Amino acid sequence: MTYCIAINLDQGLLFGGDTRTNAGVDHISTYKKLFTFSNGSTHAIAILCSGNLATSQHLIESLRREIELEEDNLLSKDSLFDCAKHAGRILYDIIQESAHNESDKLGDFSSNLLLGGQIKGERPRLFMIYPQGNFIEATRETPYFQIGEHKYGKPIIDRTIRYDLPLEQALNSTLISLDSTIKSNLSVGLPMDILLYEKDSYDLSRYRRIEEYDEDLLNMRQYWSNGLKQLLEELPTPKI
Incomplete structure (x- = not known):
């Protein structure tokens, strides 16, 4: 499993995700x-993936090969909407092909994507793409998307994120x-x-990869934990 978030x-835009995958303990x-x-001048696009690892790797490799072969690709699109549509179509085709080739029909080949970035002439945009290939766009009122095991981290984002942050x-x-x-989640x-x-x-x-013993992460974790404890101590207790 995984947890990914894009805002x-x-x-501008922010992307974050863990790196764990598991198929049992x-x-x-x-x-x-x-x-x-990215081409460094007109297109800057990022994708976060959750779900079936084989599907995600197949998708990313397909998108990269299109660019290498100079075919119709993400860096040739005029709108990020068209990029989301393009990635969604490829994702859907990969899932359908995998399901068709799987003899027992019991495998879950689904994958969800967060695709965001900016193409010259547009503002930055962010889309969540479903396994069916369709997608929705983030708005000023709801400027973020989460995929994977988001339930433990969702309350923090819900309470703190706004468009002008x-x-x-x-x-x-x-x-x-x-x-x-x-x-809270081993996956x-x-x-x-x-x-x-x-x-x-x-x-x-x-871009930055944050490892287990990263000093900034450890300091932030301790600061947050101490702050929560202090806040609970100072919080007015309701009468019961």
């Missing part, structure tokens, strides 16, 4: 789930949300991948 803010591995596609503050919320999920684990995209920069270099 579309006035200042005896088979736990680490795989990257955050992928980028600075990217750095959104980063703190994202890290706390991811770390809280890792704390989500470190390291985590973080990407910040500043509006109109077309630069996807603000």
Whole structure:
């Protein structure tokens, strides 16, 4: 399983995800789930994946090969809407092909995607793509999407994220949300991948992988834990 989150803010976009995959307690591995596609000048696109690992890897490889072969691809589109439509179609075809080839018909080949970024001439945009190939777009009122095991980290995001929030503050919320999920769910684990995209920069270099003993993560975790304990001590108790 996994937990991934993407946020579309006035200042830009933020992507975060863990790297754990598992097929039972005896088979736990680490795989990257955050992928980028950019030409550095007009297109900057990031994709987060959850679900069937084989499906996700097939999708990313297909998208990359299209670019290498200079076929119709993400970097040739004029709108991020068209990118979401393109990725959704490929995702649907992969799932249908896998299900058709599976003899027992019991496998779950589904995968969900978060696709966001900016194409020159548009504002930054963010889409969630379903296994059926259809998708929805984030709005000012709901500027974020979560996929995978999001229930433990969702309350933090629901309470803190708004469209006009600075990217750095959104980063703190994202890290706390991811770390809280890792704390409560064994199917989500470190390291985590973080990407910040500043509006109109077309630069996807603000990327960081956070490992288990990362000093910033440990300090943030301790600060958050101590803050919660202090807040509970100071919180007015209702009369019962």
